[in-house]
Amino acid sequence: MNRSAVTSAGTGLDEDGYIAREGSLARVPDAFRPVVAAARDRVLALFGARLDSAYLYGSVPRGTARIGRSDLDLLIVLRDEPGAADRTAVDALESALDAEFEQIDGVGALLLGRERVLSSLETYDLGWFVACLCTPLLGDDLAEFLPRYRPDGLLARETNGDLALFLPRWRERVAAAPDDDGLRRVCRLVSRHLVRTAFTLVMPRWGGWTSDLGEMAEVFARYYPQWGEPIRGAAAVAYEPVADRDLLTSYTEEVGPWLAAEYAAAHGVKAPREPVVRSGRAPAGSPAAP
Incomplete structure (x- = not known):
């Protein structure tokens, strides 16, 4: 599937008129690369074979992060549904990264199961979020199992309705x-x-x-x-x-x-669903409910 980052000027769309995926590991500012490397290694060590995929999103992979002002935003997707112990472990991971790296002002991580991300109910919310706003860090890219997205009324309703x-x-x-x-x-x-x-x-x-x-x-x-x-x-x-x-x-x-x-x-109003259960602080720009 073509996830081209080639955009039309000022529209954020690719050459075919779909929303282009923003951000990439190549855009991570040098000052934040040690933070990203540590996050990658610790997420993998924490979940091992249970880890389906992990992503960056927000200002760090967009290349606009400000030293000492921006947070590190992560999405962690497990092969199974995460439990309370998993969220406690991610809380500890957030706190450890935040304490260790002065470049960031906090860490926010969404922790989800693969089935929910790829569910039909979430196609135009969590699915769009993964396919368009998240930068692959570890594992398979779930965007390959998702459609391409246009900036239409359905997307508007299901993201912020x-x-x-x-x-x-x-x-x-x-x-x-x-x-x-x-x-x-x-x-x-x-x-x-x-x-x-x-x-x-x-x-x-x-x-x-x-x-x-x-x-x-x-x-x-x-x-x-x-x-x-x-x-x-x-x-x-x-x-x-x-x-x-x-x-x-x-x-x-x-x-x-x-x-x-x-x-x-x-x-219209967004289709009802269970709120995203998040660990720690709410990552900015995610589908998580405050």
């Missing part, structure tokens, strides 16, 4: 944040999710893909200029989180509810 479910959880997290650091963590999570949802709302009309939050906000603003500034602001604080409870309240009480309703009207 569940925003309404997040709003009550975000309100609880804002209320429970104990200090400024806690508020900044919530700010990073919520703002990124809002920007990505705003972008995928208009993605089918724009006809392309990008993972750059600033570009996502600008594309969205072309179609909804009246909401452009809040989403541009969310893109800014996604990169430089702030401890601003009032701003977060505006996201959960104004921007989020409008966006959820507009999204449902445009694309």
